[in-house]
Amino acid sequence: MPEPADDGMSYSEPDDLRAVRAFVTERALALGLPAGRVGVLTLAVSELTTNTLQHTEGGGHIRVWAENGRLVCDVVDGGPDRPFGRAMPSAEAIRGRGLAIVERVCDSVYTWTVPGGTLVRICLNL
Template sequence: MPETAADGMSYSVPDDLRRVRAFVTERALALGLPEARIDVLTLAVSELTTNTLQHTSGGGHIRVWAEDGRLVCDVVDRGVDRPFGRSMPSAEAIRGRGLAIVERVCDSVRTTRVPEGTLVRICLDL
């Protein structure tokens, strides 16, 4: 799917996270995601992009579009493969909840290596 300025944006510093959340919310509304699920999408994207900024260099890129009755969101960064399929960390754990939360709130999550690094694709049914 060709990207337009409307469906993608880059981020590189923590101050970009507010802009990322606004972008995702605006795109989700425009693409017909029910308002009750927009917070779920925003939470998942916020976890993924925060993870990018904490654990990789160079920031990342996000794309959001609708396809086959689903809202699709790709987060691409220079990180390594993410271990999905994990259990929720214990209450005493200091870190490690972000990816577990993403898996639980999205209808599907997958990751793949791409030339730029790693792509995490999350989908929510429209």
């Protein structure tokens, strides 16, 4: 089972995704994200964490906090930099929609290379 901290938790197995979604939902509501937007955040985090488990080794860590009128969520893993700014794949494509969905549902998305991997930061206005 992943170990939560007050503003973050780690995940490493597909079975952890339910706990990740619950953690993000609880944190978002506690930090004032309107209930109607919590599903948007949960979708984006689910896409990012699933991407971590499918394409990297060792799982990842997620943090959620509020600052400057925004809910901020970092997803850090050992994978390479993510290519954002892409077009939505065609309806016939079997894969490749996750990052495009994240960009479209969040108010802003940033990515940085960090020691040992990549940090993706998603923000939703409170």
